[in-house]
Amino acid sequence: MTLTERRSRLLSLIIAEYVDTATPVGSDSIVRKYELPFSSATIRNEMARLEEEGYISHPHTSAGRMPSDKGYRYYVEALMQERDLPRELKETIRHQFHQAGRDEDEWVHLAAAVLARAVQNAAVVTVPRTAESRLKRIELVGIQETAVLLVMVLHQARLKQQVLIFPEAVEQDQLTTMSNRLNELFSGLAASDLARSQAQLTQLEWHVVNAVREIMEAADRGGYDESYLEGVRNVLRKPEFASGEKAVELLEMLEQRNLTRLIPFRQISRDGITVRIGAENDEDAMRDYSVIVSPYGLPGGVTGAMAVVGPTRMRYPETISTLRFMADLMSEMLGAHYGDEPEAHP
Amino acid sequence: MTLTERRSRLLSLIIAEYVDTATPVGSDSIVRKYELPFSSATIRNEMARLEEEGYISHPHTSAGRMPSDKGYRYYVEALMQERDLPRELKETIRHQFHQAGRDEDEWVHLAAAVLARAVQNAAVVTVPRTAESRLKRIELVGIQETAVLLVMVLHQARLKQQVLIFPEAVEQDQLTTMSNRLNELFSGLAASDLARSQAQLTQLEWHVVNAVREIMEAADRGGYDESYLEGVRNVLRKPEFASGEKAVELLEMLEQRNLTRLIPFRQISRDGITVRIGAENDEDAMRDYSVIVSPYGLPGGVTGAMAVVGPTRMRYPETISTLRFMADLMSEMLGAHYGDEPEAHP
DNA sequence: GTTAGCACTCTCCCATCGAGAGTGCTAATC
DNA sequence: GATTAGCACTCTCGATGGGAGAGTGCTAAC
Numbered sequence: 001m002t003l004t005e006r007r008s009r010l011l012s013l014i015i016a017e018y019v020d021t022a023t024p025v026g027s028d029s030i031v032r033k034y035e036l037p038f039s040s041a042t043i044r045n046e047m048a049r050l051e052e053e054g055y056i057s058h059p060h061t062s063a064g065r066m067p068s069d070k071g072y073r074y075y076v077e078a079l080m081q082e083r084d085l086p087r088e089l090k091e092t093i094r095h096q097f098h099q100a101g102r103d104e105d106e107w108v109h110l111a112a113a114v115l116a117r118a119v120q121n122a123a124v125v126t127v128p129r130t131a132e133s134r135l136k137r138i139e140l141v142g143i144q145e146t147a148v149l150l151v152m153v154l155h156q157a158r159l160k161q162q163v164l165i166f167p168e169a170v171e172q173d174q175l176t177t178m179s180n181r182l183n184e185l186f187s188g189l190a191a192s193d194l195a196r197s198q199a200q201l202t203q204l205e206w207h208v209v210n211a212v213r214e215i216m217e218a219a220d221r222g223g224y225d226e227s228y229l230e231g232v233r234n235v236l237r238k239p240e241f242a243s244g245e246k247a248v249e250l251l252e253m254l255e256q257r258n259l260t261r262l263i264p265f266r267q268i269s270r271d272g273i274t275v276r277i278g279a280e281n282d283e284d285a286m287r288d289y290s291v292i293v294s295p296y297g298l299p300g301g302v303t304g305a306m307a308v309v310g311p312t313r314m315r316y317p318e319t320i321s322t323l324r325f326m327a328d329l330m331s332e333m334l335g336a337h338y339g340d341e342p343e344a345h346p
Numbered sequence: 347m348t349l350t351e352r353r354s355r356l357l358s359l360i361i362a363e364y365v366d367t368a369t370p371v372g373s374d375s376i377v378r379k380y381e382l383p384f385s386s387a388t389i390r391n392e393m394a395r396l397e398e399e400g401y402i403s404h405p406h407t408s409a410g411r412m413p414s415d416k417g418y419r420y421y422v423e424a425l426m427q428e429r430d431l432p433r434e435l436k437e438t439i440r441h442q443f444h445q446a447g448r449d450e451d452e453w454v455h456l457a458a459a460v461l462a463r464a465v466q467n468a469a470v471v472t473v474p475r476t477a478e479s480r481l482k483r484i485e486l487v488g489i490q491e492t493a494v495l496l497v498m499v500l501h502q503a504r505l506k507q508q509v510l511i512f513p514e515a516v517e518q519d520q521l522t523t524m525s526n527r528l529n530e531l532f533s534g535l536a537a538s539d540l541a542r543s544q545a546q547l548t549q550l551e552w553h554v555v556n557a558v559r560e561i562m563e564a565a566d567r568g569g570y571d572e573s574y575l576e577g578v579r580n581v582l583r584k585p586e587f588a589s590g591e592k593a594v595e596l597l598e599m600l601e602q603r604n605l606t607r608l609i610p611f612r613q614i615s616r617d618g619i620t621v622r623i624g625a626e627n628d629e630d631a632m633r634d635y636s637v638i639v640s641p642y643g644l645p646g647g648v649t650g651a652m653a654v655v656g657p658t659r660m661r662y663p664e665t666i667s668t669l670r671f672m673a674d675l676m677s678e679m680l681g682a683h684y685g686d687e688p689e690a691h692p
Numbered sequence: 693g694t695t696a697g698c699a700c701t702c703t704c705c706c707a708t709c710g711a712g713a714g715t716g717c718t719a720a721t722c
Numbered sequence: 723g724a725t726t727a728g729c730a731c732t733c734t735c736g737a738t739g740g741g742a743g744a745g746t747g748c749t750a751a752c
Contacts, residue, residue, distance in 0.1 A: 026714050039726050044715065062714045062732045137487045141499045147683075149503045153487045157495045159507050236594045247593045248582045337493075372745050385695050390746065408701045408745045 002078070003055075010046050011055055012079050015067045019313050022239045024064030069278035072290070072312060076275050080317045085325055093118060093322075097329060104128075104157065107333070109228045111306065115326050116231025119319045121310030122254075126227040128297050128304035128334060130156060132190050133219050138182050138212060140175040148175060150211055156302050160215050166204060178205060182212075191216035229254065240288075240311050253285045273320055273327075278312045290314050296327040298335055306330065348424070349401075356392050357401055358425050361413045365659050368585045370410030415624035418636070418658055422621050426663045431671055439464060439668075443675060450474075450503065453679070455574045457652065461672050462577025465665045467656030468600075472573040474643050474650035474680060476502060478536050479565050484528050484558060486521040494521060496557055502648050506561050512550060524551060528558075537562035575600065586634075586657050599631045619666055619673075624658045636660050642673035644681055652676065 003011065013034055017025040027043040030036070036043065047065050050056045055071035067075070096114045108125050116123035139151040146169055152160045185199050186209070194213040201209065232254060241247045273294045279287050290312045297303030306327055308319055349357065359380055363371040373389040376382070382389065393411055396402045401417035413421070442460045454471050462469035485497040492515050498506045531545050532555070540559040547555065578600060587593045619640045625633050636658045643649030652673055654665055 024714090028714070040714090041716095041726050041728095042724080045725085048716080058715090060733060061716090063734075064714065137485070139483070139485045139497065139499075141483045141503075143503050149499060149505075151485070151497060151499065151505065153485075153495060153497065157487075157489050157507075157509060159495075159497065159505065161503075161505050163503060233594065233597050236597055241594070248579065248587070251579050251582055251593075251597075370745090374745070386745095387695050387697090387747095388693080391694085394747080404746090406702060407747090409703075410745065 003050075003053075003074070007046055007050055008079055010043065011050060011067070011071060011075060014047075014050075014056060014065055015071065015075050018066050019315055022313060024059060024066045026064035029064070067312075069280065069312065072277045072316070073280075076277070076316050076320075082317050082321050082324075085321050089118070089322075090325065093326065094329065097333070105226075105228075107330075108304070109230075111326065111330055112228040112230040115306060115308065115323070116234060118322050118326070119308050119310075119315075120231075120234045121308050121314065121319070122229060122231045122235050123306065123308050124227050124229050125306040125330075126304040128156075128302040129158070129219070130302050131220075132192075133158065133216050134188060134190050135186055135194075135212065135216065137187060138179050138208070140179045140208065142170065142172045142175055145169040150208065152212060152215060154216070154219070158219075160219065162211060162215060164208065164211055166207070170204070178208070181205070182208065186212075191220060235310055238311060238313075240313070246288075249285070253283075273324060275316070275320070288312060290316075292316075292319055292323055294323050294327040296330040296334070298331065302334060304330075349396075349399075349420070353392055353396055354425055356389065357396060357413070357417060357421060360393075360396075360402060360411055361417065361421050364412050365661055368659060370405060370412045372410035375410070413659075415626065415658065418623045418662070419626075422623070422662050422666075428663050428667050428670075431667050435464070435668075436671065439672065440675065443679070451572075453676075454650070455576075457672065457676055458574040458576040461652060461654065461669070462580060464668045464672070465654050465656075465661075466577075466580045467654050467660065467665070468575060468577045468581050469652065469654050470573050470575050471652040471676075472650040474502075474648040475504070475565070476648050477566075478538075479504065479562050480534060480536050481532055481540075481558065481562065483533060484525050484554070486525045486554065488516065488518045488521055491515040496554065498558060498561060500562070500565070504565075506565065508557060508561060510554065510557055512553070516550070524554070527551070528554065532558075537566060581656050584657060584659075586659070592634075595631070599629075619670060621662070621666070634658060636662075638662075638665055638669055640669050640673040642676040642680070644677065648680060650676075 002008075010030075013030055014025050017030060017033070027040040027047060031038065031040045031043055047056065050071075051058065051065065054068060055074060056065040057068045058065060093114055097110065099110070105127060108127050112123045112125040115125065134155045135152065136155050137153040139153075141149045141151065143149050143163065146166045148164045148166055148170070150162045150164050154160065182205065186194060186197070189197075191213050194209060194216070197209075232251075235241070235250065236247050241250070273292060276291045276293075278290060281287070281289065281291060288311060289309055291307055291309050293305055293307040295303055295305050306323065308314075308323055310319075348354075356376075359376055360371050363376060363379070373386040373393060377384065377386045377389055393402065396417075397404065397411065400414055401420060402411040403414045404411060439460055443456065445456070451473060454473050458469045458471040461471065480501045481498065482501055483499040485499075487495045487497065489495050489509065492512045494510045494512055494516070496508045496510050500506065528551065532540060532543070535543075537559050540555060540562070543555075578596075581587070581596065582593050587596070619638060622637045622639075624636060627633070627635065627637060634657060635655055637653055637655050639651055639653040641649055641651050652669065654660075654669055656665075
């Protein structure tokens, strides 16, 4: 089911025009604007065929045509050409990016903001993580009599904390001794290794180790831990939200921050960019939105995902190019930061 | 400038009615609805006087009256009565609240969500902090050759982290020795004490101590570190946002998350609730919103602020009661958690 | 001080109408 | 057979113009 040369070109033009103006495009206007070597009547015939096959649709008789999900899909797969980003845009992005401090969360947050601004839509970026977390170091700090703060450093400088309640008060010296011992025994191990451990431990030590294991398991199990959403206002500014009705709807959808559910992070292919258009999304509420997701990170190391969310009426080629560039940039920066952290002995 | 008994009552009724219906209230309708012992003409006269004095206003001739900022102000100060919350609402809130885990951020986040839901508006809660942070423990963990993760535990189980780059590679053993030494020297001290310290330190140790001091100073200097915003959708659902225009405006305002600027956390009185109505807010964009702020926390210990944000058309008595209750609850929970942490020796 | 009465004013909702843009079909043309 | 000119038809959109309804402000009477 491919389209004839002319219909392809026509579909491209309709999409370009519709994306630009947000109003259905008519046969006459498109002929005039692009000085097509056909009359509007011919275009009308072609449009009728495109509609028959589901690539475009009518909001009502005697309005122009607008692309359907299928139309966008065909466009994305067969018609559009990803262009390389203009040099100065790349520079700008790079520049904004390098303002981030050392904190990983800050990076990710900034990446979301920069991406959102660059594509003029909303953007989500997850904090990168490894497939299986490994323990690097444990620290126990007494807080008040029986309450102890458990601080865990995992590989790639991920920090976790939890307050534990001990059955009896314990001196800081003892806590330090205990954490030293636990570090010696368990440093470098994964959650599954902890579970299998045969080490001779006191009851209190078991208490701690169990907490550690649970935290690590939770970290491994959960999809992406955390993500940053930026640029919702870019989306709200678009003409489809003039009514306000839809604005609230969008907000409702996003405020239940379960972004990972909205965005198919799981299903993205290892190495490529995934585009989900309109009704292709799982959530029904996303019917009018497209999501473009890219993985980023280091092969075999930390990985995350970044996504752009906006109305289906979106500049796909530019958005995809930008996303790709940003993902590469993030990967590169991660590499520079963690790249050669020695792998743990198993 | 107090109002006569009757005008006060009338103002109360107008506010009650307007808050309820979101439409300007007319003399006739109010007489009928509340079966006032006067004719609508009398009420009209009284309304004219109230308007003259600025308590209510006209959107245009021949529309009903709506309260002005000044009207709300008078109402909040002189007319309304704070009611105690109904028992079962208290129970509900308490119940929702006790689902929080041990993590402090989680508490605060949950508090914002519960508050937002209870008052049907947006809510902001800051993470509580002490006036002057004190160092409890330092830990240094090697990440890759010259990169070292500095983990600091401050009092009240606040955790801070930063990646340091050392001029040369250092073994984990050395790092542990160094952190032990620094802990002995500096545990329990405030940032200012660190600055004054005369201790004999290696260059590397100075490097670490300076970083520690900077982080602590930043923590002490900044207003409130972090805050959670919840319930924006409650606000967007209100009829004043039907047009969508204002929705975007609100979002723009909130998305630049500088909540502390919007909300006068600094200026709140030590022990009470502060109400800022409409144009009383510093930001011009907040002209149509009211902010109600309450401090919470332990006297002399950790403190934070919680606030409700919504249109000036707001149920002030209920909102204030709820906020007060929530603030007390938070304080109580904080007390139970940190209450008797021994104070550091200076 | 209070009230009935009344003219007046605005908004809001509807219906109407014409302009504009666009379609679909037919018949003629290349 | 593909293309096109022509034309009737359709639908939206914006302007226009009444009512209906709600409310005000004023005056004169109670």
